[in-house]
Amino acid sequence: MMSDVFDDLKGHYAFVADELRYKAKQAAFLKNPTGVGTEREEVYRDFLGRHLPKMCDVFLGGYLFDLNGSTSGQMDVIVTSDNTPRFRMPEGNRHIAPLEGSIAVAEIKSRLDKESLHDALEKCASIPPMPDSERIVPPYLQMPDERWRDTPYKIVFAYDGISPQASFDHIMAFYNENVAIPTARQPNLVHVLGKYVIIRTTRGMTVVNPNGQPDPNQPNIGQYKVFTTAPDVSAIGWILNELQQKAFLSNHLLFKYDSWHNKVMERIQRELAN
Secondary structure (H helix, E strand, O other), X not given: OOOOHHHHHHHHHHHHHHHHHHXXXXXXXXXXXXXXXXXXXHHHHHHXXXXXOOOEEEEEEEEEEOOOOOEOOOEEEEEEEOOOOOEXXXXXXXXXXXXXXXXXXXXXXXXXXXHHHHHHHHHHHOOOOOOOOOOOOOHHHOOOHHHHXXXXXXXXXXXXXXXXXXXXXXXXXXXXXXXXXXHHHOOOEEEEOOOEEEEEXXXXXXXXXXXXXXXXXOOOOOOEEEEOOOHHXXXXXXXXXXXXXXXXXXXXXXXXXXXXXXXXXXXXXXHHHO
């Protein structure tokens, strides 16, 4: 009996998870710990690059910046639309990219514990807020403002880590202590390979039980929900779905960067005046 396409996709997602795990173990044979970390970032970058639409550019990180010059912390992996410029820094294989054209960021950890989780949460919080959507988001897209504000999609991925309950508790404690961090600058998804995925709920999401029926205890918008059933298949499928949608929307945005040139020329004029 032939399998249907959904069985094939489920098998493919499971294979991708095994591939991530195998390549991470290969990286562990490197003697330089910095090299191991970078190699594991590249493994995840390669996974996204092979699965996202061609309109996406996926590269080892750098930072994001807005039109006012504010910047994020150093991000491990950045995904941008192919219609936005990016700049490779001369000191290495790192880039900077404009906030409006960014689709996703990912923080990659060899092992997720309290310290590395807090580091990832702080990196997400450092992303500048999105500008006002007026004159950028065409009305025909009918994009809710909360979805626009929640760009880019924020992923925390780890090859191993502490228990799901411990991660959930650390996330809750962190945001209870940092109440000024907006929901839009919190991770959308935390995935520990082979163990669990923690998803922040957004409008329109419905948690479904294994029997196919909606869970009677639906989380509120902005709350986190832990999933331990088929976590790798769930996380990979969810990420690819979300990033495809954001890639489509990004290709219709009306952003432009003429203000960059103006601000660069202002710097030149000030230097000449001095």
